[in-house]
Amino acid sequence: MDERDYADLGALHDMEGDTEFATVATGGSIEEARRKALEQLRKLVPSVTDTDIECVVVDETVRTGFLGRGRTLVQVEARVRPSAPAPLATSASDDVEHAAEDLRTFLERVVHLMDLAAEVTVTETSEALLAEIGGDDLGLLIGRHGQTIDA
Template identity: 30%
Template sequence: MKFVEKTDKTIAEAISSALSELNTTRDRVEVEVLEEPSKGFLGLFGNKSAKVRVTLKENPAEKATEFLEKILDSMKIPAVLKAELKGSSLHIEIVGKDVALLIGRRGQTLDALQYLVSLVVNSGDSNYIRVVLDTENYRKKREQTLIKLANKLAYKVKKFRKNITLDPMNPYERRIIHSALQNNPYVGTKSQGDEPNRKVVIFLK
């Protein structure tokens, strides 16, 4: 990571000088005080200046887009990446002509890319960042499809009084099913099995 070391009369002045050189702001850096300032004999001789090391924090959005750009280049898919960090969630939208190729069957390709980006963003970082990768509004469309599916199957469970087990889903899609039916008075949901074949079961209460 990029850092600079600065010496000045006070810690604040040394930090200010470092921020100016890095062309950044205080909230985007980590500061380590290497030497405290001190006054010498009678305040005249042996005065000691402050010395700090100021390091730029890794930017999750920049880290993610740089990684994705390399993947898209290797796939020869021209696209524009729009990344926005909201708290502990990083939302990335891929915009372009042929980006539908990145979705794959039931979003499997998009999920795989999202997983890889998450690994890159969270490598060596103590604060976990949740990555949401989307293109052509697939996530929203998929959510609506799953909610409709959940309600349709819940009706069948109630009508035929028989549990229904869905196909394996990733954690994000399972949460949509659970959430869609959490207030249903007639059926409940549970997950069973191990990843990546974990499934949602809709059962009669």
């Protein structure tokens, strides 16, 4: 069976509007299912590590096959642990720095999901944030006549 049959990858939103990333993965052991879940979560949050996720075993099934041989399938639900609440911004410069970091993270995620080798740089000017994406084969990101990037 293909692992995509069991994958349920997505971002959840709680009542306060915070984003929580979670997935369901299946493997032959808890460790294998956890590793697959981590790989899936890295598609949404590239910087997530093994220590950043919480896993709960949802199902553990032993399937009996030919000549009584069994195969164990373990299904886990994994979530990125919520981080500590960010302190309230104390000045406009904190808001700009936070916005710059959010922009960089978003663009890195887009580049990663498009499977491009590119570097994202965000700089602050007095009037705006300037984002630069550099690398080879960025034609996929731009698209024909800029249609992809405009979308």
